[in-house]
Amino acid sequence: MEDTAEAIANLTRERWEANAEYWVRVIREGRDRYRTDLTDAAVLDAVGACAGLRVLDAGCGEGYLARRLAAMGADVTGVDAAQGLIDAASSHPAAGATFIRASVDDLPMEDDRFDLVLCNHLFSHLQDPAPAIGEFGRVLKSGGRLILLTLHPCFYVVNSEQGAMNSVPAAQYFASRGIDQRFLVDGLESPSMITSWLRPLEYYAGTLRDAGFVIADLREPHPTEEQLRDDPWWRKGFPTAMFMLLIAERR
Ligand SMILES: C[S@@+](CC[C@H](N)C(=O)[O-])C[C@H]1O[C@@H](n2cnc3c(N)ncnc32)[C@H](O)[C@@H]1O
Structure with a gap:
């Protein structure tokens, strides 16, 4: 019988298979402004020059960031659990x-293969990221970087995209919490529900440390003052800090 973690991982994969066509449309039509106007630039800034680097795009989806880094001269491998997204990529x-x-x-993949592991919006889809962090530590060379962008563990709540700004009670914050919702991007709703998993900041610090990483930087991509002042979309859609970008180095 499947244990709970395996059952959740299988359910996540099935939901992503069901959402694959939807996701390809959202990304390739540039419908997610959080990405196109904010987080993609933050991720690329964190990556920096990457010509000649071996990069793993972990949870690559339909592959747009892998293509972007490959065009910058990196040797990129993308992995994803959903066959529909791998086929699209x-x-x-x-x-x-x-x-x-x-x-x-x-x-x-063999040990010590990559210079960089990139996880763009992967961690909120892992109920227990510890095995993945262990794998990233294994396949990264010493001195290699793990860059992860995810939903902000402290402030993201259900319907943040629609302006919700509730605080997270301590009892929920310090436990791993799952938010069940469909994607609703630019008026397009995903066919399948997904669960976004959040866990406290100290989980990241401790799990990365135990897997042999040192946190080099923590950033919180956010719109500029001008964007918030001039664009009602950002005022409503960014009610609180919504993203966290962590850069960790493999010792
Ligand atoms: C929000 S999407 C992000 C995709 C891509 N990085 C992007 O930014 O468009 C999350 C991705 O994680 C993948 N995923 C979820 N669990 C996974 C796992 N255990 N191993 C590999 N990929 C996984 C899903 O199939 C999905 O493509």
């Missing part, structure tokens, strides 16, 4: 990267 005319269906909990 592999068949893109500008692929430029290698795409493999695999779980980040069990990577089919």
